[in-house]
Amino acid sequence: MRYSALSVFLNGLRGNSNWAAAWRQPEPKPHYDVVIVGGGGHGLATAYYLAKQHGIRNVAVLEKSWLGAGNIGRNTTIIRSNYLLPGNNPFYELSMKLWEGLEQDFNYNAMVSQRGVLNLYHTDAQRDAYTRRGNAMRLHGVDAELLDREAVRERLPFFDYDNARFPIKGGLLQPRGGSVRHDAVAWGYARGADERGVDIIQHCEVTGIRRENGRVVGVETTKGFIGTNKLALATAGHSSQTARMVDMTLPLESHVLQAFVSEGLKPFIDSVVTYGAGHFYVSQSNKGGLVFGGDIDGYNSYAQRGNLATVEHVAEAGVAMIPSLSRVRVLRSWGGVMDMSMDGSPIIDRTHIDNLYLNAGWCYGGFKATPASGFCFAHLIATGEPHATARAFRLDRFRRGYVIDEKGQGPQPNLH
Amino acid sequence: MASLIRCPHCGARPKEEFTIRGAAVTRPQPDAGEDAWYAYVYLRDNPMGPFDEYWHHTSGCRRWLVVSRDTRTHETYGVRDAAAVAGESRS
Numbered sequence: 001m002r003y004s005a006l007s008v009f010l011n012g013l014r015g016n017s018n019w020a021a022a023w024r025q026p027e028p029k030p031h032y033d034v035v036i037v038g039g040g041g042h043g044l045a046t047a048y049y050l051a052k053q054h055g056i057r058n059v060a061v062l063e064k065s066w067l068g069a070g071n072i073g074r075n076t077t078i079i080r081s082n083y084l085l086p087g088n089n090p091f092y093e094l095s096m097k098l099w100e101g102l103e104q105d106f107n108y109n110a111m112v113s114q115r116g117v118l119n120l121y122h123t124d125a126q127r128d129a130y131t132r133r134g135n136a137m138r139l140h141g142v143d144a145e146l147l148d149r150e151a152v153r154e155r156l157p158f159f160d161y162d163n164a165r166f167p168i169k170g171g172l173l174q175p176r177g178g179s180v181r182h183d184a185v186a187w188g189y190a191r192g193a194d195e196r197g198v199d200i201i202q203h204c205e206v207t208g209i210r211r212e213n214g215r216v217v218g219v220e221t222t223k224g225f226i227g228t229n230k231l232a233l234a235t236a237g238h239s240s241q242t243a244r245m246v247d248m249t250l251p252l253e254s255h256v257l258q259a260f261v262s263e264g265l266k267p268f269i270d271s272v273v274t275y276g277a278g279h280f281y282v283s284q285s286n287k288g289g290l291v292f293g294g295d296i297d298g299y300n301s302y303a304q305r306g307n308l309a310t311v312e313h314v315a316e317a318g319v320a321m322i323p324s325l326s327r328v329r330v331l332r333s334w335g336g337v338m339d340m341s342m343d344g345s346p347i348i349d350r351t352h353i354d355n356l357y358l359n360a361g362w363c364y365g366g367f368k369a370t371p372a373s374g375f376c377f378a379h380l381i382a383t384g385e386p387h388a389t390a391r392a393f394r395l396d397r398f399r400r401g402y403v404i405d406e407k408g409q410g411p412q413p414n415l416h
Numbered sequence: 417m418a419s420l421i422r423c424p425h426c427g428a429r430p431k432e433e434f435t436i437r438g439a440a441v442t443r444p445q446p447d448a449g450e451d452a453w454y455a456y457v458y459l460r461d462n463p464m465g466p467f468d469e470y471w472h473h474t475s476g477c478r479r480w481l482v483v484s485r486d487t488r489t490h491e492t493y494g495v496r497d498a499a500a501v502a503g504e505s506r507s
């Protein structure tokens with residue numbers, strides 16, 4: 001069923017009791033052309049583009065929990081393409097372009113809101129770094145604007161500009177950045193994939209990968225063995241675990257990132273803003289809650305929850321940037337398990353096994369990548385060739401010395 | 417995670433005194449070859465469960481420690497001096 005203003009109106013008249021389920025709840029078939037492990041944003045987007053762009057419809061997405069239980073439903077919904085390095089920039093800009101047409105493309109309201117992403121700077125060195133980044137963006141055809149202190153003050157008068165240690169000197173703005181309703185992204189891709197014949201199988205955990213003659217023939221799951229011609233892993237924070245099923249050790253560590261939401265407020269802040277000193281970023285959801293967060297906790301974790309030291313740091317940084325935040329009550333906090341790679345950049349690649357494909361290493365920035373990640377991963381699986389914008393995300397780049405280290409931190413995932 | 421970590425030198429101390437470095441991987445010999453060095457620098461077992469990691473007692477004795485911790489629960493269950501651990505693995 002196509003969603004439209006008319007369908008919303010007519011169903012409203014009937015008490016909204018006639019909506020069909022947005023996707024089926026099928027039992028697994030014995031064999032598929034492609035099996036995707038992980039029903040997060042990336043797995044679902046991959047299935048959608050496999051069906052839509054490449055006509056490969058005999059596909060299953062296997063999700064061990066419910067759809068959207070992972071990071072796709074836990075992130076702070078920020079999208080941007082303000083990257084410095086050539087390996088990253090065209091890819092994230094492709095993603096931004098896909099976001100811009102996504103709702104029409106998959107006929108689902110994902111509340112894509114290009115309200116702008118502003119990164120504040122506090123020192124001369126930071127300004128130079130942002131100038132360089134902004135220039136790199138513009139050379140790649142991405143929008144970027146360097147704001148001075150007064151221009152920032154005009155937009156956000158209630159910030160603390162005269163903090164003794166970290167005065168706000170200006171910021172780098174990407175006007176096309178913004179936020180998107182994360183659940184709706186999962187649901188929209190799921191519905192679009194299902195409509196084209198993809199089986200989305202929830203509560204189906206992959207426990208093993210069966211190989212014969214050096215090729216993958218299928219997966220062992222909690223719903224029995226499922227055969228496949230091609231296997232694609234998109235398990236985000238659990239990538240090391242699924243890769244271990246074929247004895248692969250990845251250049252990844254799983255870390256916890258926390259996020260927070262406040263009580264609902266009247267319109268308060270109309271863009272995404274990041275603090276440049278100590279990590280803190282904030283935006284306001286359409287319901288009015290302030291959605292904010294900071295850095296990863298900094299230790300390996302699969303617990304989906306973090307510690308109070310990080311909560312304290314985030315609160316301190318937030319109040320340093322916006323003093324009036326001290327009066328806001330926090331409603332909830334939560335954590336997600338992220339696949340931090342050794343250079344802070346992702347992996348979309350084949351593996352040493354011919355029909356096994358890997359999508360991993362998204363760190364704390366994989367939500368914005370969801371459309372392009374699915375698009376490029378589907379391209380790789382369907383054609384055997386990497387998509388032009390994702391060529392740099394190779395698994396062997398670490399061995400070969402072609403790391404893509406935006407932050408210049410070296411192989412220390414808890415610092416990326 | 418426990419609020420108190422039992423440093424073998426300083427006794428029970430607040431967790432905030434420590435800095436976590438990451439997986440307690442053993443540094444290869446200089447001539448160990450490219451594969452060994454690649455694995456040391458980039459590859460991580462990243463286990464879900466028991467895990468040994470390097471902690472620095474930054475605001476205490478400033479010794480490097482090996483803390484054993486469960487990555488599913490954050491429970492810590494062992495703290496040893498890193499030099500002692502290295503000595504064990506050499507002998």
Ligand SMILES: Cc1cc2nc3c(=O)[nH]c(=O)nc-3n(C[C@H](O)[C@H](O)[C@H](O)COP(=O)(O)OP(=O)(O)OC[C@H]3O[C@@H](n4cnc5c(N)ncnc54)[C@H](O)[C@@H]3O)c2cc1C
Nearest residue numbers: 038040041042064070071072075076078206336366367368
């Ligand atoms: C608190 C927080 C804030 C964030 N904020 C942002 C942000 O503002 N902007 C941004 O761009 N990114 C952000 N991110 C990062 C982003 O959410 C992730 O990088 C991205 O969602 C990962 O891809 P995914 O959606 O496919 O992951 P997930 O949704 O985690 O999908 C992976 C799925 O695989 C399933 N799975 C794992 N193992 C198995 C198995 N053996 N069998 C079957 N299924 C399995 C999991 O259950 C899970 O559903 C944030 C992350 C967190 C935790």
Ligand SMILES: [Zn+2]
Nearest residue numbers: 423426473477
């Ligand atoms: Zn000590």
